[in-house]
Amino acid sequence: MKTVSNCVEDILISQPYLEEALSRNIINFSALALELTEPISKMLKKDVKAGAIMMALRRYNPPITLTNSVKMKRVIQNLGDITVRSNLTDYTVKNSETLIDNHAKILARINQESKLFYTFTRGIHESNIIISSSLNDFIKDSLKLESFIAVQEGLSAISINLPQDNSKIAGLYYHFFKRLAWEGIVLYEVISTTNEFTILVEDKYVDQAFAAIKRVKS
Incomplete structure (x- = not known):
């Protein structure tokens, strides 16, 4: 009862x-x-x-994660570099039998330009490519036979290097999302690897988002 x-x-x-x-x-x-x-x-x-x-x-x-535990404080204080990359475009396409082959063409081009920003995420029904806008024409041509769900230009990525034990800390991402939400910053996309966390925002939010994340770290 x-x-x-x-x-x-x-x-x-x-x-x-x-x-x-x-x-x-x-x-x-x-x-x-x-x-x-x-x-x-x-x-x-x-x-x-x-x-x-x-x-x-x-x-x-x-929960102990909301009471500023010593372990949580230590992880936040040990956050690594914060990197900003601008002039990005986000492509979301419907999954298809030809997408992987077309994506291979994109990877071959990226290997020729090491300074490009690039991420790829494959979901159940759709896939997402975030890449430097300088390759927009090439991406659109490579994926011209695919079904686009959304294309968004004018984006910036803010990446944070995380301590290696971050995956064992409950509530770590909450601190970032809380601060960004409190400041009215809209997240366009969120990407993460084991030790790296990236948010994608429209260019108009990038300065405010960077400052907000810095405040979490400090």
């Missing part, structure tokens, strides 16, 4: 900003309890008193 505590936990997990503010003791418990009275009453299908909700809020234990 669902309890008031269960409902409080469900609400806080679905609203990570609220959960973090609660973990930092910067929320008025009484005011929050009053605000949650109606939704929790609906969840339990009975009237619930604000006092019971406030008690559940005070007893709630947030």
